[in-house]
Amino acid sequence: MLLRITQSGFALEYKPTGKAEWRTVQPVSLDAQTLLDNQTIACFLAFIDGECAGQAIIRAGDYRFCDLLDIRVDSRARRQGVATALLHACEDWAAKAHWLGIRAETTDHQPVACLFLTNSGFQLGGVDRLRHLVDPEQEKYPPALRENALIFYYRF
Numbered sequence: 209m210l211l212r213i214t215q216s217g218f219a220l221e222y223k224p225t226g227k228a229e230w231r232t233v234q235p236v237s238l239d240a241q242t243l244l245d246n247q248t249i250a251c252f253l254a255f256i257d258g259e260c261a262g263q264a265i266i267r268a269g270d271y272r273f274c275d276l277l278d279i280r281v282d283s284r285a286r287r288q289g290v291a292t293a294l295l296h297a298c299e300d301w302a303a304k305a306h307w308l309g310i311r312a313e314t315t316d317h318q319p320v321a322c323l324f325l326t327n328s329g330f331q332l333g334g335v336d337r338l339r340h341l342v343d344p345e346q347e348k349y350p351p352a353l354r355e356n357a358l359i360f361y362y363r364f
Contacts, residue, residue, distance in 0.1 A: 292328065298310060310361070311362075322360075335357070336359065
């Protein structure tokens with residue numbers, strides 16, 4: 209992935225790899241009761257033939273944007289529109305609550321997630337090179353190879 213700065217902001221360019229790999233983030237540490245009791249958090253599930261195929265968790269965030277905390281799809285259900293349907297459910301929830309849009313964070317080590325967000329209308333709003341500075345997993349790597357946080361925004 210190549211990040212360029214243009215007159216209109218950041219621009220991403222992707223160089224396809226031979227084998228795309230979907231990496232998921234650590235599951236959000238919210239128990240079911242917390243999700244049910246808190247009106248500022250929503251969890252959406254997608255089902256195919258009665259089996260759970262994906263989930264998305266969104267919550268009220270700062271500056272009138274919602275934070276997309278997690279979106280994941282079972283590997284057997286990918287490329288069937290499940291993630292897009294989950295994202296639309298999150299958009300509907302946020303729009304009904306009069307939020308301005310959705311913010312999503314990923315890393316430059318997850319090009320498939322970056323492509324999905326970009327293709328879904330999100331724009332790269334910022335790069336945080338220090339976000340994972342003290343992450344024990346990242347300390348194993350030289351500074352130039354550590355993950356950078358990428359923050360994407362989708363405005364309604």
